[in-house]
Amino acid sequence: xxxxxxxxxxxxxxxxxxxxxxxxxxxxxxxxxxxxxxxxxxxxxxxxxxxxxxxxxxxxxxxxxxxxxxxxxxxxxxxxxxxxxxxxxxxxxxxxxxxxxxxxxxxxxxxxxxxxxxxxxxxxxxxxxxxxxxxxxxxxxxxxxxxxxxxxxxxxxxxxxxxxxxxxxxxxxxxxxxxxxxxxxxxxxxxxxxxxxxxxxxxxxxxxxxxxxxxxxxxxxxxxxxxxxxxxxxxxxxxxxxxxxxxxxx
Amino acid sequence: xxxxxxxxxxxxxxxxxxxxxxxxxxxxxxxxxxxxxxxxxxxxxxxxxxxxxxxxxxxxxxxxxxxxxxxxxxxxxxxxxxxxxxxxxxxxxxxxxxxxxxxxxxxxxxxxxxxxxxxxxxxxxxxxxxxxxxxxxxxxxxxxxxxxxxxxxxxxxxxxxxxxxxxxxxxxxxxxxxxxxxxxxxxxxxxxxxxxxxxxxxxxxxxxxxxxxxxxxx
Amino acid sequence: xxxxxxxxxxxxxxxxxxxxxxxxxxxxxxxxxxxxxxxxxxxxxxxxxxxxxxxxxxxxxxxxxxxxxxxxxxxxxxxxxxxxxxxxxxxxxxxxxxxxxxxxxxxxxxxxxxxxxxxxxxxxxxxxxxxxxxxxxxxxxxxxxxxxxxxxxxxxxxxxxxxxxxxxxxxxxxxxxxxxxxxxxxxxxxxxxxxxxxxxxxxxxxxxxxxxxxxxxxxxxxxxxxxxxxxxxxxxxxxxxxxxxxxxxxxxxxxxxxxxxxxxxxxxxxxxxxxxxxxxxxxxxxxxxxxxxxxxxxxxxxxxxxxxxxxxxxxxxxxxxxxxxxxxxxxxxxxxxxxxxxxxxxxxxxxxxxxxxxxxxxxxxxxxxxxxxxxxxxxxxxxxxxxxxxxxxxxxxxxxxxxxxxxxxxxxxxxxxxxxxxxxxxxxxxxxxxxxxxxxxxxxxxxxxxxxxxxxxxxxxxxxxxxxxxxxxxxxxx
Ligand code: SF4
Numbered sequence: 001x002x003x004x005x006x007x008x009x010x011x012x013x014x015x016x017x018x019x020x021x022x023x024x025x026x027x028x029x030x031x032x033x034x035x036x037x038x039x040x041x042x043x044x045x046x047x048x049x050x051x052x053x054x055x056x057x058x059x060x061x062x063x064x065x066x067x068x069x070x071x072x073x074x075x076x077x078x079x080x081x082x083x084x085x086x087x088x089x090x091x092x093x094x095x096x097x098x099x100x101x102x103x104x105x106x107x108x109x110x111x112x113x114x115x116x117x118x119x120x121x122x123x124x125x126x127x128x129x130x131x132x133x134x135x136x137x138x139x140x141x142x143x144x145x146x147x148x149x150x151x152x153x154x155x156x157x158x159x160x161x162x163x164x165x166x167x168x169x170x171x172x173x174x175x176x177x178x179x180x181x182x183x184x185x186x187x188x189x190x191x192x193x194x195x196x197x198x199x200x201x202x203x204x205x206x207x208x209x210x211x212x213x214x215x216x217x218x219x220x221x222x223x224x225x226x227x228x229x230x231x232x233x234x235x236x237x238x239x240x241x242x243x244x245x246x247x248x249x250x
Numbered sequence: 251x252x253x254x255x256x257x258x259x260x261x262x263x264x265x266x267x268x269x270x271x272x273x274x275x276x277x278x279x280x281x282x283x284x285x286x287x288x289x290x291x292x293x294x295x296x297x298x299x300x301x302x303x304x305x306x307x308x309x310x311x312x313x314x315x316x317x318x319x320x321x322x323x324x325x326x327x328x329x330x331x332x333x334x335x336x337x338x339x340x341x342x343x344x345x346x347x348x349x350x351x352x353x354x355x356x357x358x359x360x361x362x363x364x365x366x367x368x369x370x371x372x373x374x375x376x377x378x379x380x381x382x383x384x385x386x387x388x389x390x391x392x393x394x395x396x397x398x399x400x401x402x403x404x405x406x407x408x409x410x411x412x413x414x415x416x417x418x419x420x421x422x423x424x425x426x427x428x429x430x431x432x433x434x435x436x437x438x439x440x441x442x443x444x445x446x447x448x449x450x451x452x453x454x455x456x457x458x459x460x461x462x463x464x465x466x467x468x
Numbered sequence: 469x470x471x472x473x474x475x476x477x478x479x480x481x482x483x484x485x486x487x488x489x490x491x492x493x494x495x496x497x498x499x500x501x502x503x504x505x506x507x508x509x510x511x512x513x514x515x516x517x518x519x520x521x522x523x524x525x526x527x528x529x530x531x532x533x534x535x536x537x538x539x540x541x542x543x544x545x546x547x548x549x550x551x552x553x554x555x556x557x558x559x560x561x562x563x564x565x566x567x568x569x570x571x572x573x574x575x576x577x578x579x580x581x582x583x584x585x586x587x588x589x590x591x592x593x594x595x596x597x598x599x600x601x602x603x604x605x606x607x608x609x610x611x612x613x614x615x616x617x618x619x620x621x622x623x624x625x626x627x628x629x630x631x632x633x634x635x636x637x638x639x640x641x642x643x644x645x646x647x648x649x650x651x652x653x654x655x656x657x658x659x660x661x662x663x664x665x666x667x668x669x670x671x672x673x674x675x676x677x678x679x680x681x682x683x684x685x686x687x688x689x690x691x692x693x694x695x696x697x698x699x700x701x702x703x704x705x706x707x708x709x710x711x712x713x714x715x716x717x718x719x720x721x722x723x724x725x726x727x728x729x730x731x732x733x734x735x736x737x738x739x740x741x742x743x744x745x746x747x748x749x750x751x752x753x754x755x756x757x758x759x760x761x762x763x764x765x766x767x768x769x770x771x772x773x774x775x776x777x778x779x780x781x782x783x784x785x786x787x788x789x790x791x792x793x794x795x796x797x798x799x800x801x802x803x804x805x806x807x808x809x810x811x812x813x814x815x816x817x818x819x820x821x822x823x824x825x826x827x828x829x830x831x832x833x834x835x836x837x838x839x840x841x842x843x844x845x846x847x848x849x850x851x852x853x854x855x856x857x858x859x860x861x862x863x864x865x866x867x868x869x870x871x872x873x874x875x876x877x878x879x880x881x882x883x884x885x886x887x888x889x890x891x892x893x894x895x896x897x898x899x900x901x902x903x904x905x906x907x908x909x910x911x912x913x914x915x916x917x918x919x920x921x922x923x924x925x926x927x928x929x930x931x932x933x934x935x936x937x938x939x940x941x942x943x944x945x946x
Binding site: 068192196 | 474477478481487789790793794823826827828829830831832833835836846849852853854855856857868869872873875876878879880882885889892902904906915916919920922923924925926927928929930931932933934935936937940
């Protein structure tokens with residue numbers, strides 16, 4: 001039985017939350033994610049009213065503004081079966097910080113608690129809901145995996161993406177030194193403290209360079225934006241790919 | 251007194267307590283004692299202490315212990331505590347070893363100039379290579395900290411598994427003494443460029459002799 | 469944001485030698501810790517953290533009772549407890565004690581609490597000679613600096629700088645080997661120990677059920693400070709309490725490992741009261757000064773109370789990518805690193821250094837290693853929100869606020885959001901996926917965009933996902 005089918009033999013419905021960054025800057029990531037999920041037999045939807053999870057405001061201390069946007073998110077996805085996002089950071093914003101954000105708003109809080117079990121970061125969804133490791137992908141390249149901080153420390157995502165990558169044909173995975181160190185993005189941190197942020201990403205791209213990888217892979221485009229921006233500036237011929245983009249390659 | 255009342259009042263206000271409220275029962279203490287035979291305890295103790303640059307010696311009886319100390323000190327000035335075991339094991343009668351002093355000042359200056367400080371320790375902790383030393387009328391604090399070399403003798407029965415066992419045996423460690431010190435290896439620092447240097451203020455060398463209590467055949 | 473801290477941070481970042489030194493030193497501490505908390509070395513590490521946190525939580529929730537119990541137990545052992553609301557009261561007590569006992573020379577072992585209240589300076593101003601005896605702290609005292617790190621105060625000094633400081637301040641021949649430098653310090657400080665009248669220490673823990681002060685160290689200076697002088701004064705924050713001596717089994721295992729990767733530090737002194745009848749050394753007088761200095765204020769903040777759980781191991785700083793670059797002296801207060809970032813705003817006031825809670829990428833490395841599991845990133849976020857609230861009237865902040873208001877307005881109106889995204893997409897090519905930009909026209913090159921572009925290329929918006937998705941669904945339908 002194809003994995004994406006539930007017992008009534010109706011394809012299970014997945015609602016993409018592509019995140020504002022993917023929507024605006026990295027649409028291919030969203031398309032790749034949809035492709036992989038459809039290949040697995042899911043009926044993929046894109047609720048068009050979606051915008052952002054509210055994280056930029058929350059992380060900068062603008063809680064009221066974050067709450068507005070978070071409420072919007074909750075209403076857009078109120079009756080989704082599965083919500084899948086190509087971002088550890090946005091997933092953890094919703095899964096880990098919405099409760100904090102709405103601690104004085106019982107109605108919203110119960111909405112959050114209702115939504116949480118249906119929300120998945122992309123790699124977690126593949127492994128834990130779809131139950132697949134091998135999605136039939138092929139990428140003849142050397143890659144290194146960057147642990148994005150929120151995926152790693154707030155969602156505990158470490159082995160999952162590596163397991164998925166290990167099954168990609170012709171792909172060779174090489175670990176970078178000090179792989180768990182932050183790339184220095186940190187949302188508004190990257191523009192409030194650009195020098196510190198830049199120093200952090202310099203160490204990151206040096207670690208990447210040492211692996212000799214063709215691509216850096218991650219489950220967060222925000223890190224990849226920071227890393228690619230620095231790789232380009234340093235003139236290093238290394239590309240960045242979201243995990244979904246790797247898994248969509250055949 | 252004003253400060254006391256003021257602070258306690260602020261603490262109570264912060265917690266929403268009224269005065270005289272007793273503490274709720276604390277979470278149960280967490281103490282785990284592994285079941286290690288003496289052989290295992292000794293092996294671990296020696297490994298832990300030597301890793302730190304200390305010397306661990308298992309002496310088969312008092313004579314062996316005395317011999318080890320005699321060879322080590324070689325007649326150079328040493329201060330030994332007045333712990334009865336040291337006299338019983340013949341340590342205090344070794345050449346160069348002093349354990350009797352006119353007054354506290356003399357004891358103190360002897361400690362400051364001796365090459366060795368010799369003490370007993372009630373317990374040795376196998377998992378960390380530590381000693382547990384209580385200050386007592388017989389055994390002063392400075393003997394084990396001022397001289398550049400500390401020699402400690404521990405009866406084999408005092409070699410226990412670790413801190414958890416120590417605090418199980420002695421849940422209230424300051425009933426009869428003003429000080430309990432756990433000593434884990436030689437004094438050291440890494441304050442300059444993180445380069446390890448031994449013997450900063452305390453002894454740079456430590457020898458722990460675990461004395462097996464065997465029948466002495468003389 | 470005031471620019472002064474940023475200018476200094478920039479200087480530190482530009483100092484290649486210092487960058488290398490901080491990164492290497494913290495890297496070694498990270499590695500040492502990793503080895504001793506690894507599951508093979510310490511299978512119950514996570515349980516110990518849980519227990520440590522539970523105990524701290526419980527102790528603070530019952531702090532009034534434990535303070536009183538502690539006081540009674542110290543008294544029962546012949547010691548005295550002194551309460552101090554702030555640094556001035558601590559100094560007043562010590563000055564009075566010094567005068568009463570005819571003391572001149574004071575030896576001191578390393579104490580962050582004493583640093584916090586500038587105790588050494590306060591006593592020096594009253595003409596006492598105060599000597600730091602921890603080697604790192606001694607170097608810092610001679611150099612007239614403040615500690616660079618909670619655990620390793622002279623982390624930033626090279627042996628050559630130490631050689632220079634020693635030869636200048638102590639008049640000894642220049643010596644660049646740490647081994648020999650240590651000998652020099654040992655010789656000088658040994659005389660001080662033996663001559664000192666008062667020994668001042670901090671406390672790593674206070675134990676309620678036996679009235680004990682617990683001191684953790686490697687050099688032996690705390691042992692000498694508490695054993696040689698005739699008076700011992702321990703200065704400790706009220707949050708340092710633990711209920712039982714048995715709880716030390718948990719905390720000692722965590723503290724040494726988290727701080728320096730040692731299963732136990734070389735010396736752990738558990739002390740209460742002056743020397744007992746018959747004991748031939750040890751202090752004749754024993755005092756514990758319980759310091760508030762803002763702690764009760766933090767205690768009252770339920771959401772942020774856990775700041776007081778800190779056992780000052782410094783692991784959060786070692787693992788912090790920001791600390792590892794800006795070092796200890798760019799934090800505004802004595803507590804550096806992530807713990808400083810959450811403690812300083814609460815103790816010193818939010819608006820004193822409003823930038824502080826923002827200087828973090830929220831990577832969470834600190835919380836991951838904190839032995840008492842303080843949720844530092846959560847507290848940073850909390851403090852950020854408070855800073856934003858507290859600064860509503862400032863000019864720069866008004867702009868930011870307006871920007872976020874506008875942003876939230878757009879983000880809750882999908883139509884507007886889409887229209888704007890379409891407009892932005894016009895800039896770009898047909899291609900899906902970004903083109904990268906190296907520089908912007910001068911007019912646009914300002915504010916956050918410029919901050920980004922100074923160091924990184926910037927992706928340009930292209931066709932948005934929603935446009936491509938519609939096209940795709942349309943195709944499927946055909
Ligand atoms: S906050 Fe945690 S990690 Fe940082 S110094 Fe305190 S106890 Fe250690």
